[in-house]
Amino acid sequence: MAVNWLARLAAAAPAPVFTCIGPGIQAAVERLCLSPALDRVATPRAAAILLVAGEIPDHAQEALDRVHDQVPHPRQTFRWDGTGDPEPALRDLWRDLAAGGDTETDRRPDAPPNDWCGVGPHGQGGKGMMGGTPYGRPMAMTADDPRDGLALDAYTARLGPFVPMLPPGLVLEVTLQGDVIVSAEVRAAPFAQPDDASAPDFCAARMLRLVGLPRDADRVARGARLRAITALRAIPEGLGRHDGQDARGRLAGWLAGERGPEAAPALATLLPGLEWSEAMLVINSFSPATLAHVAISKEDA
Structure with a gap:
């Protein structure tokens, strides 16, 4: 009984949507997300619906799959080409998910990019506790902070093409020390928009x-x-x-x-x-x- 009551309460709330926006549709998505029936969340972890808007280019498909797999269960993908009003369908989908409806399985294997093999010639591990790329993720290494010369860990990561605070399609490679950007490179330009x-x-x-x-x-x-x-x-x-x-x-x-x-x-x-x-x-x-x-x-x- 309590579960049913909670499901009804959740279904009455705005639908938590994470958006992945392709070329030519950014303005339409931003207008759609002004609706009080939708809650455009800042992270896939807070979503139940993955709104895929427009035609996602082939080179961004892997990134889209990774975002999809971060949305917790139960979850569904809603694809929109920018025509018609998708709000009623999104509300219905959210009510179904809140009631425990069907969920989508992962698209990517649940495995690290590289197997852990200890110290070796392929970059899996460094010496002792320092260096290397354990499980495919490079370890942060100390370097002088550009502001005051203190030695802080520098970490390099690629961000995009579906990071909410970046334009859709933009991919940045940044090296950070704390929250300060040490270097930045553009790896992919934003998708063309109307x-x-x-x-x-x-x-x-x-x-x-x-x-x-x-x-x-x-x-x-x-x-x-x-x-x-x-x-x-x-x-x-x-x-x-x-x-x-x-x-x-x-x-x-x-x-x-x-x-x-x-x-x-x-x-x-x-x-x-x-x-x-x-x-x-x-x-x-x-x-x-x-x-x-x-x-x-x-x-x-």
Whole structure:
């Protein structure tokens, strides 16, 4: 009896959805997620429905499968091509899952990328407790912190193409010491999006969410005008200066209805030295149309 009551209570809540967005559909997804019936969660672990929007390119399929397998059971995938209103179907799917409906099995094998073989010639392990790539994941190694010279662990990882705070399709390889970016390389440019994804309202809304103002972000995305003085003051002056304007200035321009700069930034030079939260603000202070032309590192070009 209690289980049935909890299931009904859960079904009445907004459907927890994690989005994986392909080319040409970003604005449609952002409009859809303004619905109070949907909860666009920040991690697959908090979702029940994986919303796959648009046609995902072949090179991103493995990443999509990895995201899918992080969604806890019971789970289902909902594919949307951007036409029609998917909200009723998403609500029905969520009610079914909340009642214990069918779940999808994993798409990837539940195994590490590399077997653990101890110290060896193939990079599985280093000497003692240091170095190597145990189970395919490189260990963090100490290096001088660029701010004060203290020796901190430096960790390198690839992020994307479906990280929520990054534009869909963008893949970054970053080396971090604590929350500070030591180096950054673009491994894949964002997916091409329609012109309305770069509309000032949507661009401003993305930055407002990053500074912790989701309600203001929703209002702006729906077309309301907002001064957002608090948000502007939350962005350090001079952060991400590019082509004569910083991130705060780009947000102010979007809030005023301006389209913003068109020159693609060199993210590999803009991001090092920034804390993680600052770097995300800098990236999102450029429109999808601008970031579509960002330079890709030579080894991946």
